Amino acid sequence: MQALWLEHQQLNYYPNLPPPKPLAGEALVRVLVAGICTTDLELLKGYYPFNGILGHEFVGEIVEATAAPQRVGQRVVGEINIACGHCRYCQRGWPTHCEQRATLGIANRNGAFAEYLGLPLNNLIPVPATVSNEAAVFTEPLAAALQIQQQMSIRPTDQVLVIGAGRLGQLIAQTLTLTGCHLQVVARYPKQRQLLATRQIPWLAENQVTDNRFDLVVEATGTSSGFTLAQQAVRPRGTIILKSTYAGSEIPVNFSSLVVAEITVIGCRCGPFAPALRLLEQHLVEPTILIEDRFPLAEGIRAFECAKQAGALKILLV
């Protein structure tokens, strides 16, 4: 099969790799559409020492499922953490923190930038018929956006700032508006601002952010300067959510101001798929407006070049 294989931070296209062999309880899935995410770009820079097929955002079709033959033909999205089911975190109902976990296209498991992938049947969630492939491919990042609301309650009266209006920032903004909160989004690029405007979401420039104002600040740039701005913008006893991939070295933090203002900082990763699919089905979010371009797998290297451009939105592999 065709696939994009990462080896020592070098991405290669292979036209003829063997397809994965599903283990017991797993299914073979034909990938219909896959999306390139910032984590993929960071893996190319060495964020995590992964060698194998990249990609974790996908929608596909089950083509082989020995343990559940009735599911063959089902259109599915996939929870990317493959959990052991036995460790203390799995027993607690937190499979995304499984001590033995593999993660699709990120750690110990080949990913979705291929014609086929293998995942446990438990990870595969049917896509409602009314949700298109190009909407369903956003389920994983949309779930990650919803993890904010999973970790803390957002009140309709809250003043909320999202810093960063890229691929994930836009989805965060779309889901946060559903809370009724007073939302503003720091957006740097014209097309990011346009997209927000089409959803009636107020955007502003970095230098327009009011200090000590916001109950909640979502840092979605993955940068040191983004966190500095978050610290300025958050009010005393407010919360900063870290909602990005922070690659590279450590970020310097002014602990004194965290303590004096009694700020809460919350790291936030993978989220729940079922509510993401519900929002897609009900058209309460519209991720397809983020699609910037589509490439066949064979042009995957070029697709990555596009995704790397500053301000680039979603690039799909079809």
Added chain:
Amino acid sequence: MQALWLEHQQLNYYPNLPPPKPLAGEALVRVLVAGICTTDLELLKGYYPFNGILGHEFVGEIVEATAAPQRVGQRVVGEINIACGHCRYCQRGWPTHCEQRATLGIANRNGAFAEYLGLPLNNLIPVPATVSNEAAVFTEPLAAALQIQQQMSIRPTDQVLVIGAGRLGQLIAQTLTLTGCHLQVVARYPKQRQLLATRQIPWLAENQVTDNRFDLVVEATGTSSGFTLAQQAVRPRGTIILKSTYAGSEIPVNFSSLVVAEITVIGCRCGPFAPALRLLEQHLVEPTILIEDRFPLAEGIRAFECAKQAGALKILLV
């Protein structure tokens, strides 16, 4: 009056300063006992550009109170934040975050290392007769320790680690044991370990800390290495409380591990005095075992030299 005056990070003893003149609604308080805290030591190193009389931990007696003459003679401790009562944080019931606040011996208000101090009557809380001066002088740091339980709920089944067993770490340990949690304290110095042992609180060395174990880790060293240890010790979705004075420059933080493990970091500062006094009155905490030495104000410079020693516990000015 005698006082210890900080000027450009230089501490001086003055035998003959004028006593403070209380403003409307304020009282003049004769200081009976005052305590030296890590924040005082950090102010000497330039943590905050304060010039004036140092000191914020005290017990005293009201000697003048025009607005409430019946309170003259009352033995009191004092909430150190002098709030405006009008700003959005005061209106929210958060005077410790008042936008206009002065802070006794820390910012815009002369402090307690003197024969007299002035504070608003509202800040002055009567000390129960059964609580000695040498216990009452710990009310402020004890309140700061209790701010942890004010900011988050600690469950009796929680595994809790306190990193640092100095002046504040010991008080934190004493209050956390009251929750019934499974508590361990990282203590470096023999006398710190002894003190914990007298309260049947388990201590351990840094290299004995189990990774990814603790539901809650309280960082009470104010150091970068303390935070690194906290990040190692906390379990996925656990909480790190920053409970110290973080002076100097910024601390490098591995954001990636905060996000991947979905850690919550909470800055924690001043706490509630009333519960601190209740615990003292009920002998549920015993801070006086921390007293290392006592000096008259006139020997304040020498008292500070003692307080600076590694592993030093509480030094009182009497």
